[in-house]
Every structure is written in structure tokens, then in C-alpha cells.
Amino acid sequence: MHRRLPLFTFLIFSPLLAQEMDSFFEELYPLEIHSDISSRIVRITEGLHYERVDIDNSLSSEILDRYLDNLDGSRYYFLSSDVSSFSRFRFEIDNLSRNGDTSPAFEIFNLYQARVDDRIDYALSLLENEIDFSTDESFVFDRDNSNWPRNIIESNELWRKxxxxxxxxxxxIGETWDEIRETLSARYERIRNGAHDVTEAEIFELYINSMMRSVDPHSTYFTPRNSEEYRIQMSLSYQGIGATLQLNEDMVTISDITPGGPAFRSGLLFTQDRIIGVSQSIDDDPVDVIGWELDDVVQLIRGPRGTDVTLHILRAGSLQGAAPDVITITRDEIKLEEQAAKSSILEINNLDSVIKIGVITVPSFYQDFDARSEGDDDYTSTTRDVARLVGELQLESIDGLVIDLRNNGGGHLSEATSLTGLFIDEGPIVQIKERRGPANVLGDPSRGAIYSGPLAVLVNRYSASASEIFAGAIQDYGRGIVVGQQTYGKGTVQNMFNLDQFSRDDDYGQLTLTIGKYYRITGESTQHRGVLPDITLPSAIDSSVIGESSSTAALPWDQIPGTRFRKSQDLTNVISVLRQNHNLRMLSDPDLVYFQSNVDASINNQSLSEITLNREERQDDRDGQDQDRLNRFNHWRSINGYEQVASVDLITPDTIPDFNLNETGKILADFISATDNNFRVSLGDTP
Structure with missing residues (x-):
């Protein structure tokens, strides 16, 4: 399982006696303000969290496990005897934190630093002599479920591999041994430096967030420094590539692509891609960033607007040890207008006719709140833009409409309700329930629909929050069909608490706390389960890694009484027919057969946890995967009458169609035929 980790690098270990630590570094201890912050966070969480949380012995045990998992998720660092010694804290963290005592965090981290020093020294010693790659042995690279080494012998063997x-x-990739030794020596020293550059505030933040993430995945403490960083990101005022990064072990991974940003517009970078090198031009040698602190990688990627940054990427789902892709993205500001909804038209051949399907891509649920507050009648919003685009598409005589919410992580709740209102006449849209009292029902803010024709909503695992509210409402009303993958399952409401209000002189930071849950008008929560599509499309996204259900601390799915509403129609029978047609195409349509083969290959690669350390075998594996990928691509091109390509380097995102969007168009075309024009496309007033 991948974890979102703090802004510092996590490292290595070995058996070094605790009393020897002073010879390497100065031990760190809690700051005075940490006591007050800790106790206040416990009280706020227990008093205001939606789930009526008790930070007790049971949660204390989870906090310790999560803290150790954050430090040593792959079990490279501590010995099993170290972990056993930490058991004295297992059922004490709750009381200690409530009383403002965070000393366990620092005691554990100080030992962690000692382990880092010793293991780095050992790793560097292994580089003194050139390594023989001719022996037949393997390395388990996925160690999330592995044990900590029992002794120094096991530790040394783990690190040797x-x-x-x-x-x-x-x-x-062609480096000589001298170059390898230089690259890895620098990488390992950065790991050492990363452990020693950590501040008391960062340790405290990691520890407190081990507690908050044991409560639920979206309750988070921000130090004053990270509160400011969060504010900058939310304002979208910084210049970079428009991607959110996280640290998974010692690799920087793309956790989110900002709609409208340079990475989004380029179409070259994807969620779960891993950055292993950065350069300022494609002709420069890349800087190896494996083992770097997250802050440092961010600073390396950011730069003046209009300049290029070149990234060396290991693709999500690629074989461990695969050759990296090299991409160049131009830095730019991320502006609201670049996140705006956009439209296009798909033409679907259906027997003797062509069915025109309008497509509106909605990257986020946005609203220019400042302009609206100032009384600007022409303020920008998702609903206004979509209404305008629907009108333009209707002038093109579309037969049906797809709302594409893939990778839409949400946004303004009011936009989700008003956007839904464009497609229903009137009625409730979502219920919100807080810790106390009955659920609050939010409905369509304006009566009447601007579009009443055939409708499909396309979603994937990254469609979350407001996207799930919209998709769920369209599904519940029977207003349209939902196509794609099970959505993220983020059905909780958070509130930001400024902790500085408790101090006159010190900056305490901020606390984001879950205070409510969203429920569909049927009474079902979108939390954990998300929205289940009427028709499922292929996807290589690993739901055990991505989505609310991937977190052991996620709030559960539940149900409350539904609210009264009138369905547009019952689509059960027609969906059954559409599903049958789709399943037949999955077996016979060359596009879908090729797409499914790519998905299967990616899923297979993600399931691997071990890799050979024999050079010839590794090269054969890499060449074999490249050849399989090339063969699949050329077979697909041959069937479609396209010229074949000579190298996998020529397989780029712009050479592969959007198969899921195209199939959604075909499903909607089937829907139009099956309903025999019972829908009436109508114009209405634009809000």
C-alpha cells in the first residue's frame, strides 16, 4: 500500500545501541508549545469529530503502528527488537497525548536516525567494489507486508540486495561503475542528510498526523509552515507543472494532476507516475531524485513561468526496473479559466446513421467566489460554463450528451447541486448529516432543466466528492446512466480549525477535521463505497491502493432514511440491454480488446513483488515487456489499417485514442436506439 508521507525522506537502519546516538547527532525533543497543541487537538477531535471518536487504548495501538509504518513502511530500518521495545508505548499514547506528552515520537525518531546512519554507512561500503550481476538471485521490492529483520545478518542481506x-x-541505462558509485553515494548521503535535517515541528506533525489518520484519512494537522504551503496551493498562485506530489518510500509519486495546469494540458503525466530524475532541459543530464526530500524535489521542478522542466518518469503499472519515459513540460501559472469545462463531439456510426454525442469534460467543480461576492453577475462557475456549452452543443444537433467527470476530485458543493439542477426539473440532490441533529437536504436551486435528452456520466476511481454527488443524483433519478469505474468513495465533510486562536504569541497551525457525511437522496452514503457504475469499463487503477476503501481508517459506508423524490424513469431494463451489448464489444471490438490487453499487462506488473538481480535476465524481462507492448500496439494498428511503428518509444499518449470515452459514446448510442427516441432534447434558460 502506498502512503502519503510528510515532507521529509524516509530512510534506512541497523543495530546501533541507543547510547551511541550522541556520537552522531544531537537528539531531538518536543518543543514547549507541542504540549498545548497536542492536548487541544485531542479535545477538539473527541468533541467535534463526526464519529464521536474516543482516543483510547485501541486507537493508541493504531497510532503507534501508523507512526512506525510512516517511518518504516517497507521494514528496512528498525530491527524487530526495536519494534518490540516500542510496545511499552502501545497503550499509553492516548493518555500521553491528552496530557500533552509527545515524547514517544521523539524517542522513536532519535533511534530511527541512529539506524539511518548505520545503514547508510553499510550501503556505502557495498559500493567500494564493483557488483557482480551474473548470479541468480532475486530482490523483493514490495515489502509492505514484510517483517522487520531479526538481526544484523538479515539486515545486511536485505541491504545488499x-x-x-x-x-x-x-x-x-548505460552508467559505468564509477558513475553508478557516484550516483548511489550521493543518493544515500541525501537519505542520511534527510534524516538529520528534520525539525522538531516535522516530527511532531508526523506523530500527530499518525493519530489523525488513525481517526480517518481526511483529518489532518498542518504546522504553520505547511498551513502556508497549503494556502498557496489552494490559491493556485504558484508556478510549476500543476501536480501534487507525495513520497512513497524514497520515490516521489504523482498523487494528483491539477485541472487546467501545465501537466494536465500536456497529457504527458499521470497519477501514480513516479519521478526518478529532473533536468532543466532535455539535453541536460538528469538529477537523480530518488531519496530526495519532497520539498527539494518540488523546488527543483518549480521555476520561472515559460521555462521547461524535463522529468524522467517510471510509469504507473510499468514493470519494476523498466526504462523511464522522458517528458518535457513548460512551467506556467494555474488559472481558474484553464480549469473550465470544455466540449467536443463524438460521431458514432450506428447501422446506417451517424449519432452525434456531445461531450463536456468537467475537470473540477469551480466557482469564482470573489467575483460573486463582489456582485459580479458574470462570475465564472462550473454550472454557468456547462450550461453555455450545452446550449452550443444543442445548436450542433447532438443526439446525446456525456458529462466526463474522470479525475475530477470535487470542489464547491453548491456547484454540484446547481449542475445537477441543469438536468432535472426539481427535487432534492444530496443530504448532509453532521454529528448532531437530522440530515440537511440540499435541492435543485432553480426549477426546470436545460437539457432533457439522453445522458451519460463517465467516472473513474479518481472521481470524488462533488463528482460523486452529481453522478449519484443522476443515477438515483434515473436521469441518465453512469459509466466507468467505481468512484473514490470520499463522502465526508471537513472543517478547518485555526489553532492560532488558542495562543497569543505562538503559531499553532491548523487542524482539518471531519465533521459530517454526504448521503444520496436514497439515504445511501457515498462514503467508502462511492458510486457504482451501471456499466463498468476496464481500468488499471488499483482500487486497493487508490480510493477511500484503501485506507483502514476510512469511515464506513452506512445508510440513513431517504428523502422523497420523483424518479425520471426506471432504467433497469435498458441498462441490462446496454450491458449485454457492451460485453459483446469487449470480446469483438479491436479497440476494446487492445485496451483490455494493456490493462491486463499493467495489472500483472502491479501484482509483482519480486525481481531478478541477474543482469541478463533483467534485460530479457525488460526487452520482453517492450516487445509485448509493441506487438499489441502494432496488432491493433494493423487491424485498423494504420502503419506499424518500429519502437515502443513511438507509442505516446497522442497515438492512443481515449477508448473509455469512445465506448461511453457507443453505450449512449445504444441507449438512444433502445429508448426509441422517447427522450426529447429541449432548450431552456441558462442560469
């Missing part, structure tokens, strides 16, 4: 794997990866 890790260093060998790092060196082999560099060998396969």
Missing part, C-alpha cells in the same frame, strides 16, 4: 538492485537499474 537493495543496493544491488539500485546499481543494476543504473547499469541498464
Amino acid at each position: 537493495r543496493v544491488k538492485n539500485d546499481a543494476l537499474n543504473l547499469t541498464l
Whole structure:
């Protein structure tokens, strides 16, 4: 399981006696303000969290496990005896935190730093002599469920294979042994420096967030420094590539692509891609960023507007040790207008006719709140833009409409309700329930629909929050069909608490706390389960890693009484027919057969946890995967009458159609035929 980690690098270990630590570094201890912050966070959480949380012995045990998992998720660092020694804190963290005592966090981290120093020294010693890659052995790279080494012998063997794997990866991209030694020495020293550059505030933040993330995945504490960083990101005023990064072990991973940003517009970078190198031009040698602190990688990627940054990427779902892709993105500001909804038209051949399907892509649920507050009648919003685009598409005589919410992580709740209102006459849209009292029902803010024709909503695992409210309402009303993958399942409401109000002189930071849940008009929660599509499309997104259900601390799905509403129609029978037609195409349509083969290959690669350390075998594996990928691509091109390509380097995002969007168009075309024009496309007033 991948974890969202704090803004510092996590490292290595070995058996070093605790009393020896002073010879390497100065131990860290809690600051005076940490006591007050800790106790206040406990009180606020227990008093205001939606789930009526008790921070007790049971949660204390989870907090310890999560803190150790954040530090040592792959079990490289501590010995099993270290972890056993921490058991004295297992049922004490709750009381200690309530009383403002966060000393366990620092005691554990101080030992962690000692382990880092010793393991880095050992890793560097392995680089003194050139490594032999001819032996037949393997390395388990996915160690999330592994045990901590029992002794120094097991630790050394684990690290011998890790260093060998790092060196082999560099060998396969053509580095000499001297270059490998230089690259890895610098990488490992950065790991050491990362452990020593950590501040008391960062340790405290990690520890408190181990507590908050044991409560639920969206309750978070921000130090004053990270509160400001969060504010900057939310204002979208910084210049970069428009991607959110997180640290998974020692690799920087793309956790989110900002709609309208440079990465989004380029179409070259995707969620779960891993950045292993950065350069300021494609002709420069890349800086190896494996093992870097997250802050440092961010600073390396950011730069003046209009300049290029080149990233060396390991693609999500690629084979471990695969050759990286090299992409160049131009830095730019992220502006509201670049996040705006956009339209296009799909033409679907259906027997002797062509069915025109309008497509509106909605990257986020946005609203220019400042302009609206100032009384600007022409303020920008998702609903206004979509209404305008629907009108333009109707002038093109479309036969049906797809609302594409893939990768839409949400936004303004009011936009979700008003957007839904464009497609229903009137009625409730979502229920919100807080800790106390009955659910509050939010309805369509304006009577009448601007579009009453055939409708499909396209979603994927990254469609979350406001996207799920819209998709769920369209599904519940029977107003349209939902196509794609099970959505994220983010059905909770958060509130930001400024902790500075409790201090005259010190900056305490901010606390984001879950205070409510969203419920569909049927009474079902979108939390954890998300929205289940009427027709499921292929996807390589691993739901055990992505989505609310991937977190053990996620609030559960539940149900409250539904609210009264009138369905537009019952689509049960027609959906059954559409599903049958789709399943037949999955077996016979060359596009879908090719797409499914790519999905299967990606899923297979993601399931692997072990890799050979034999150079010839590793090269054969890499070449074999490249050849399989090329063969699949050329077979698909041949069937469609396209010229074949000679290299996998020529398989780029712009050479592959959007298969899921095209299939959604075909499903909607089937829907139009099956309903025999019972829908009437109508114009209405634009809000």
C-alpha cells in the first residue's frame, strides 16, 4: 500500500545501541508549545469529530503502528527488537497525548536516525567494489507486508540486495561503475542528510498526523509552515507543472494532476507516475531524485513561468526496473479559466446513421467566489460554463450528451447541486448529516432543466466528492446512466480549525477535521463505497491502493432514511440491454480488446513483488515487456489499417485514442436506439 508521507525522506537502519546516538547527532525533543497543541487537538477531535471518536487504548495501538509504518513502511530500518521495545508505548499514547506528552515520537525518531546512519554507512561500503550481476538471485521490492529483520545478518542481506538492485537499474541505462558509485553515494548521503535535517515541528506533525489518520484519512494537522504551503496551493498562485506530489518510500509519486495546469494540458503525466530524475532541459543530464526530500524535489521542478522542466518518469503499472519515459513540460501559472469545462463531439456510426454525442469534460467543480461576492453577475462557475456549452452543443444537433467527470476530485458543493439542477426539473440532490441533529437536504436551486435528452456520466476511481454527488443524483433519478469505474468513495465533510486562536504569541497551525457525511437522496452514503457504475469499463487503477476503501481508517459506508423524490424513469431494463451489448464489444471490438490487453499487462506488473538481480535476465524481462507492448500496439494498428511503428518509444499518449470515452459514446448510442427516441432534447434558460 502506498502512503502519503510528510515532507521529509524516509530512510534506512541497523543495530546501533541507543547510547551511541550522541556520537552522531544531537537528539531531538518536543518543543514547549507541542504540549498545548497536542492536548487541544485531542479535545477538539473527541468533541467535534463526526464519529464521536474516543482516543483510547485501541486507537493508541493504531497510532503507534501508523507512526512506525510512516517511518518504516517497507521494514528496512528498525530491527524487530526495536519494534518490540516500542510496545511499552502501545497503550499509553492516548493518555500521553491528552496530557500533552509527545515524547514517544521523539524517542522513536532519535533511534530511527541512529539506524539511518548505520545503514547508510553499510550501503556505502557495498559500493567500494564493483557488483557482480551474473548470479541468480532475486530482490523483493514490495515489502509492505514484510517483517522487520531479526538481526544484523538479515539486515545486511536485505541491504545488499537493495543496493544491488539500485546499481543494476543504473547499469541498464548505460552508467559505468564509477558513475553508478557516484550516483548511489550521493543518493544515500541525501537519505542520511534527510534524516538529520528534520525539525522538531516535522516530527511532531508526523506523530500527530499518525493519530489523525488513525481517526480517518481526511483529518489532518498542518504546522504553520505547511498551513502556508497549503494556502498557496489552494490559491493556485504558484508556478510549476500543476501536480501534487507525495513520497512513497524514497520515490516521489504523482498523487494528483491539477485541472487546467501545465501537466494536465500536456497529457504527458499521470497519477501514480513516479519521478526518478529532473533536468532543466532535455539535453541536460538528469538529477537523480530518488531519496530526495519532497520539498527539494518540488523546488527543483518549480521555476520561472515559460521555462521547461524535463522529468524522467517510471510509469504507473510499468514493470519494476523498466526504462523511464522522458517528458518535457513548460512551467506556467494555474488559472481558474484553464480549469473550465470544455466540449467536443463524438460521431458514432450506428447501422446506417451517424449519432452525434456531445461531450463536456468537467475537470473540477469551480466557482469564482470573489467575483460573486463582489456582485459580479458574470462570475465564472462550473454550472454557468456547462450550461453555455450545452446550449452550443444543442445548436450542433447532438443526439446525446456525456458529462466526463474522470479525475475530477470535487470542489464547491453548491456547484454540484446547481449542475445537477441543469438536468432535472426539481427535487432534492444530496443530504448532509453532521454529528448532531437530522440530515440537511440540499435541492435543485432553480426549477426546470436545460437539457432533457439522453445522458451519460463517465467516472473513474479518481472521481470524488462533488463528482460523486452529481453522478449519484443522476443515477438515483434515473436521469441518465453512469459509466466507468467505481468512484473514490470520499463522502465526508471537513472543517478547518485555526489553532492560532488558542495562543497569543505562538503559531499553532491548523487542524482539518471531519465533521459530517454526504448521503444520496436514497439515504445511501457515498462514503467508502462511492458510486457504482451501471456499466463498468476496464481500468488499471488499483482500487486497493487508490480510493477511500484503501485506507483502514476510512469511515464506513452506512445508510440513513431517504428523502422523497420523483424518479425520471426506471432504467433497469435498458441498462441490462446496454450491458449485454457492451460485453459483446469487449470480446469483438479491436479497440476494446487492445485496451483490455494493456490493462491486463499493467495489472500483472502491479501484482509483482519480486525481481531478478541477474543482469541478463533483467534485460530479457525488460526487452520482453517492450516487445509485448509493441506487438499489441502494432496488432491493433494493423487491424485498423494504420502503419506499424518500429519502437515502443513511438507509442505516446497522442497515438492512443481515449477508448473509455469512445465506448461511453457507443453505450449512449445504444441507449438512444433502445429508448426509441422517447427522450426529447429541449432548450431552456441558462442560469
